[in-house]
Amino acid sequence: MAKRSADGGERAPGMADVARVAGVSAQTVSRVLSGHPNVQERTRAKVMAAVDQLGYRRNNAARVLSSGRSRAIGVVNLQTNFYSRAAVTSGIENAAQAAGYAVSMATTASLDSFAIDRALSRLADQGVDGVILAVPLIHSSERIEQFTRSTPTITIDGSRTESAEVVAIDQALAARLATEYLLDLGHETVWHVAGPQEWLDATSRREGWRATLEAAGRSVPPPLEGDWSPASGYRNGLILGRIPDVTAVFVASDEMAFGVIKALHELGRRVPDDISVVGVDNIELAEYCSPPLTTVAQPFAHMGALAVAHLLRHIADPDAAPRPTVVEPRLIARASTAPRAGTGPAPAPPTRRPDAMAAPSRE
Amino acid sequence: MAKRSADGGERAPGMADVARVAGVSAQTVSRVLSGHPNVQERTRAKVMAAVDQLGYRRNNAARVLSSGRSRAIGVVNLQTNFYSRAAVTSGIENAAQAAGYAVSMATTASLDSFAIDRALSRLADQGVDGVILAVPLIHSSERIEQFTRSTPTITIDGSRTESAEVVAIDQALAARLATEYLLDLGHETVWHVAGPQEWLDATSRREGWRATLEAAGRSVPPPLEGDWSPASGYRNGLILGRIPDVTAVFVASDEMAFGVIKALHELGRRVPDDISVVGVDNIELAEYCSPPLTTVAQPFAHMGALAVAHLLRHIADPDAAPRPTVVEPRLIARASTAPRAGTGPAPAPPTRRPDAMAAPSRE
DNA sequence: GCACACGTTGTTATCGATGCCAATACAACT
DNA sequence: AGTTGTATTGGCATCGATAACAACGTGTGC
Known part of the structure; x- marks a missing residue:
């Protein structure tokens, strides 16, 4: 019944043992270890x-049982190796x-919603104090809503439920930065390879792209769609490369963007000479693959940290008003983009200075 | 003191409440929920x-306290976005x-060892039943040894302590596959950009590379060293590209390999025409960057699963004999490698049949 | 000089589930 | 019929720490 250390019949020491050795009560030991102020220095x-x-x-289990707080938070994550997931998790x-x-x-x-509910259940069983939902929530369910109502929850990347606070990157802005940059380079319009539309950030990017084109009075080409994987980018690239009009493409992730570029190369279209490509994420390899990818950097780690901060605040004070937070992405110009062929060496003055490269610090 | 649901004064129901409603004892509720066999179907x-x-x-905390087992395992991981770490973790x-x-x-x-000890401490405080140590252990310490003695521990990737079981990928084999493949393509010798030598898998790869060259009677060029990052690969590539002899390079990771390739390009050396490059890891982008990278794939997820299996076995039976396990990597040939320039379309007869892909034999 | 406050420490009840043992019921055997 | 065995269920102590309260000694103000 009792936990014993693996190497013998000795049981691990408890507070009572410490109390005996120190000549005080167990309660005093507890106070000392919890940093309670009213304890004499000698004691x-x-x-x-x-x-x-x-x-x-x-013993953590005993503390949790007794105090009712576990000092643990849960994270629901998608089971993939996407750079973005790993980066957020790390933050x-x-x-x-x-x-x-x-x-x-x-x-x-x-x-x-069933699978996500199962994940939340596992965390609830673990007794976490709060949860960060780092997956898109397409359809919420009554059970999920009930969970978010009874447990402090922060959602990331635009999963929306009624009772959870949201921390997100401004995806519409990310799309605008990319699209405007390409327009400023003289391209007539910009094509788009979107992410899977179950993902709210994918739809936000698509709408941001569309809105930017419309605001500039440009035609809006039909968007293509991938699944975030390089392979899906490749498939879409094989299509785009066969369309003569295409001179600029905004791809919803770096990994898809490299797939697109590979396909374009195979079709004999040069990047950036014939076609400019912009990605999103600024993965570490973006700078080192060929060509170095112009992309929109997202402050993933910062967002993770922000989510934790909000969650802890929410745990400490469950009645605090939800306060949605949006953090801003940043364009990083590299060599996968160029002025539209034929517009000459001097592109039209950009609406924003392309100075984003100045300090491309990763987080 | 008691945990209350966030939305009111109601306390969460306990086993006693269930027992009352069901008209049985709390003990019977426990048995039902634990899947104990001797319970009547009606009950x-x-x-x-x-x-x-x-x-x-x-309530998990109560179960842990009472039963002495937490049904949780801990993972010590390096705080990076390396693909390999993420992949293992996911497994x-x-x-x-x-x-x-x-x-x-x-x-x-x-x-x-101090930092690792702190990580282990945190896990111990969480009361995990066992630990997977997924970082290289350069210097063990008395405290770490004591931990591994009293808590079931599996180490991954060659971290060695006295009392932990090891699950690892055969890195020497990975190096041999890559090196032999390049020799078989007719290259006189193979250069090497190693990983940081604190990492046991980096040293194993370097030694495997060296041993393969020596066994083939080739000269062993001085190895270079990076830190796994693309940037470090780039720096080393700037050196390699200035050495005329270099026609083949074995790089200890894909991410460094792309850095090397970028540098070679900038120096006007073509890959694979002038220089062949092989990486390690088979990251998802390896196939989609330019040129597609020949690499040695490592079964990361499988290794993670294996580590868990071993750990659980060890938890169930702490006296079972440790059983080190090695899993085998696999060469994946792509377009970053080519026969040595000048050897013509028919390369010199390979020192070994180029069947490395088919059935990698253990050494 | 007395009452009161405060800082410090100890005592006791409690958190919620499980392990161990005993008790019951009912079937199967000699 | 008596006895043994087995399946099912309940009672009680316990895991190790913390919350709430009590008790103690000391200093302070009136």
């Missing part, structure tokens, strides 16, 4: 000495760790 | 009905989840 020292001597560690872990919170992961292979 | 149904009606969930999460175990993450920014 504190005695306790700490006993703790060191016994190699004592507090979350750092921030949580710094705040003294543990992170429990629950990945889901599918986006249907 | 089980009554209990399940009560559980549904109340929306009851077992671990799937396998753990399938086995009904939760996963707790602890990332470390540095590899020194």
Whole structure:
């Protein structure tokens, strides 16, 4: 019944053992270890000495049971190797760790509400204090809504439920930055390879792209759609490359963008000479593949940290008003884009200075 | 003191509540929920009905405290976005989840024993049943050894401690596959951009490369060294590209390999026409960047799953004999490699039959 | 000089589920 | 019929820490 260390019949020391060695009560040991202010310095020292001597560690399960708080947060994530997911997760872990919170992961292979509900269930069973939902929530369900109502929840990337706070990157702005940059280079219009439309950020990018073109009075080509994978970019590239009009493409992710570029190359269209390509994400390889990819950098780690901050605030004060937060992406110009062939060496003055390269610091 | 649901004064239902509604004892509820065999079907149904009606969930903390097992495993990981780390982690999460175990993450920014010890501490505080150490352990420490002695631990990628089981990819074989492939293409010798030598898999690759060259009676060029980043590959590529002899390079990771290729391009050396490049990892973009990268694929997800399987076995039976396991990598030939320039369409007879892809034999 | 406040420490009840053991019921055997 | 066995169920102690409250000693103000 009791937990025993693996190497013998010895049981791990408990607070009572520490208390005995230090000559105080268990409660005092608890106070010392929790950093409670009202403890005499001498007592504190005695306790700490006993703790060191016994190699004592507090039993987390007992603390959770007793205090009702687990000091753990859960993250629901998609089971993929997308750069963006990993980057956000990493930001979350750092921030949580710094705040003294543990992170429990629950990945889901599918986006249907059933699968997501299962992931949330696992986290609830773990007794997490709060949850960061880092997957798009296409269809919410009654069970999910009930969960978000009873457990502090932050959603990332635009998953929307009634009772959760949202932290997101301004995807419409990302699309606008990319599209305007291409228009400023003299391209007549800009084609788009979108992400899967179940993803809210994919639809936001598509709408941002469309709105930008319309605002500039340009024709809006029919959007293509991929699934974020390089392979799907490649497939779409094989289509785009066969359309003579195409001189500029905004692709909804870097990984798809490289697939597009590969296909264009195979069809004999040069990038950027014949066709300019802009991606989104600024993955680490974006600068080192050929050609270096112009892209829109997203502050993933920052967003993860922000999500944690909001979540902890929400845990501390469940009644605080939700406060949606949007962080801004940034264009990074590289060599996959060029002035439209025929417009000459001096492109029309850009609406924004292309100075984004100045400090391309990754986070 | 008690945990209350966020939306009111109601406390979450406990086993006693379920028992009352079902008209049985709490103990019977526990048995039903644990899948204990000796429960009458009628009783089980009554209990399940009560559980549904109340929306009851077992309190994890109480279970852990009472049973002494947490059904959670910990993973120590490096705080980076390396593809390999993410891929292994994903394999671990799937396998753990399938086995009904939760996963707790602890990332470390540095590899020194102090930082790793802190990560292990956090996991120990969480009360995990076992740990997968997915970072290289350069210097073990007494505290780390003590931890691995008292907690089931599996190390991945060659971190070695006295008392932990090891699951690893055969890195020497990976190096041999790459090097032999290049020699078979007619290259006189093969240069090497190694990973940071604190990483055991980096040194294993370097030694495998060296041994293969020596076995073939070739000269062994001085190895270069990067830090896994594309940028470091680029820096090394700027050096390699200035050495006329170089016709073939084995780079210890795909991301560095693309950095190398970019530098070679900038120096006017064509890949693969002038210089062949082989990477390691088979990241998703390897096929879609230009040129498509010949690389050695590593079964990351499989390794993660294997690590979990071993760990759970070890948790179930702490006295079982450690059983180191090695899984085998696989060469994937793409377009970044070509027969040595000047050897004509028919390369010199290879030192080994170029069947490396078919059935990689162990050494 | 007395009452009161405050800082410090100890005592007790409690969190919620499980392990162990006992008790019951009912079937199967000698 | 008596006895043994087995399946099912309940009672109680327990896991290890914390919350709430009580108790103690000391200083302070009136």
